[in-house]
Amino acid sequence: MSIFEYAPAPESRAAVDIKESYGLFVNGEFTSGAGAAFKTVNPATEEVLAEVAEADASDVDRAVKAARKAYDKVWGPMPGRERAKYLYRIARIIQERSRELAVLETLDNGKPIKEARDVDVPTVAAHFFYYAGWADKLKHSGYGTTPLGVAGQVIPWNFPLLMLAWKVAPALACGNTVVLKPAETTPLTALLFAEICQQADLPPGVVNILTGAGETGRAIVEHPGVDKVAFTGSTDVGKAIARAVAGTDKKVTLELGGKAANIVFDDAPMDQAVEGIVNGIFFNQGHVCCAGSRLLVQESVADEVLERLKRRMATLRLGDPLDKNTDVGAINSAAQLARIRELSEAGEAEGAERWSAPCELPTSGYWFAPTLFTGVSQAHRIAREEIFGPVLSVLTFRTPSEAVEKANNTPYGLSAGIWTEKGSRILDVAGKLRAGVVWANTFNKFDPTSPFGGYKESGYGREGGRHGLAAYLKGGQA
């Protein structure tokens, strides 16, 4: 490969100023937290980026009260066309500060800069633009125009800013106010978003951002002043939330785990299917709830697909997430890396055959090479449990009905992919798959106009599109 070795092309870290410490964003101001401050690290280097305040129950109470006051006095009564102006302003500031946001997301999360730059941040802006457009048109939504009140929102670390946008944009457009908790390993872009809210002159209390870990999240979910709980994260925590709000008047949407089947038929567009498989499982290091983590490939083309897939995986560039040519970045945390390793070892122990792309792993930080397992059966843990990492389990099938049966044979039901050049087969199979999102001849495509959400243990409720409004309007709760 010495003929044309790409020189390092790092994005400048100087694009963003990271403060030494960050407080909680309550009622339009940064304040200190009552809990013990914690550190957030760059998972690619293990370097400490900043110290972040922890919110305890009293901070949550403060934030919920601020949100309630803003809801009652300002945001709730405000006409939709006026709310829209704030949301459009936020969207434009996000675009203006996109480089800053992308670099910060990459530093705190470990994802490659090209993904933060080309996927996360543009989609964040698009979400705010899209829901800004709804704010004065709610009477056409089908769900009425009455907001729910104060929304308590807890989001994960895989797409920190994008998940914030999915939660905050529709809530605000509908006239709710929010108390949002970003994940403890990736709080920084949410805190920069708080600055953007200040820059946009958003009335105090409309958006409150509390940092902390599980206890902070629990305090938000269980606070009696919260009318609506929205959560994206693991199925275990989702179940705990469902139990906590049972018997209360709180409305809930949960977007949880997945174990998506990516189904490749023998008449698939082969080169694009291989790209789709790679994108499905290695995009964002596989830290994607809708990742295509189970490849179901028709037996008659399995060898060819695997050969092509391995060749393609060998060209993936793993390393410094700030390098513009990096395809695969760092695993978000030591804990997540340990889980990926544990499940991969279980895969080997259960008899599946492991193959990893030949790439050198950096010596510091959290890293896992893109990996696939062949000879996987439905009974293996790696075929059933969500790994949430760059690990693909390959299974085969013989007929379309067997493909559908295997694809549906999981407690999850978030997404699925179908690869075939035959249009009638796409429609037939898509209708039979129990998954909230089915992609045909593509994978991991996100658009603010398209509803997203799951079946079964993948959660309930939809985010995005007109359907996403239902979660934040009284008329959507029938």
Added chain:
Amino acid sequence: MPTTSTPGVGWDLSDVTRSDAALRRFLHGLPGVDQVGAEARAAALGTRSIKTTAKEQALDLAIRMVDLTTLEGQDTPGKVRALASKATRPDPTDPTCPATAAVCVYPDLVGVAKDTLGDSGVNIAAVATAFPSGRAARDIKLADTRDAVEAGADEIDMVIDRGAFLSGRYLEVFEEIVAVKEACGDAHLKVIFETGELQTYDNVRRASWLAMMAGGHFIKTSTGKVQPAATLPVTMIMLEAVRDFRLATGQMVGVKPAGGIRTAKDAIKYLVMVNEVAGPDWLDPDWFRFGASTLLNDLLMQRTKMRTGRYSGPDYVTLD
């Protein structure tokens, strides 16, 4: 619908070309190309950031891959002589600047180019077979080819019969390529598809296999006379085809995008694609060429900038 697949190692070519029906079955049995996915992949490769030492390498490599081309009705011996001397010494102020791979002219000007190029190592490519439309009787196309070879052409750029291809007479196209190759003798044969007329990526993939099976040394996108000419996704489909053909037969075939590649930045995107789709073995003028005229000057300006830190501007490179 039959199972589609790409032939593997040990596959027998003569079975495929024994009849029009067999050839059609084979070409239509190749895996389809999803347009949206292919274009997304090509665009993603275009976002690679090639800087510093990698850019220096890429610029020199790209210059060595240029088929410096003039294919105008107004071409004269004087114009071709100027072009040929530029091909041998693209940057007169810098002896370390490499020569281009070839000059590409109409057959009647091959002799003029040869006089200027001599034994410089720069090849002479001639377009033949009733370029650019290909609309002539086969014996005229073959005579056109022989003329060019006799005048000293090292490489022949032929056009396929798009009318025959689009009406499904694949064997006719195949046999014509075989016949032209025979007329080429020792000269290398590049087969131009005019992808702007074939329109679909499925057609480009089929044409690629057809031309490779017929013995073409290179497959080439366009004449430069039809828009769109070379594009990144079309070239990617062809790079996938040569990669797969080598896996099936062990033989390497070159790829030449031509027309519409005007900037060094574009050229580098193509090299990234060669590197990551076909593989580094194709990063050589023997296996990848750019059919271009204005591209060379931008490559030279960028090269000077890399070397001196200053951007000289278009008045400091020659206009031929």
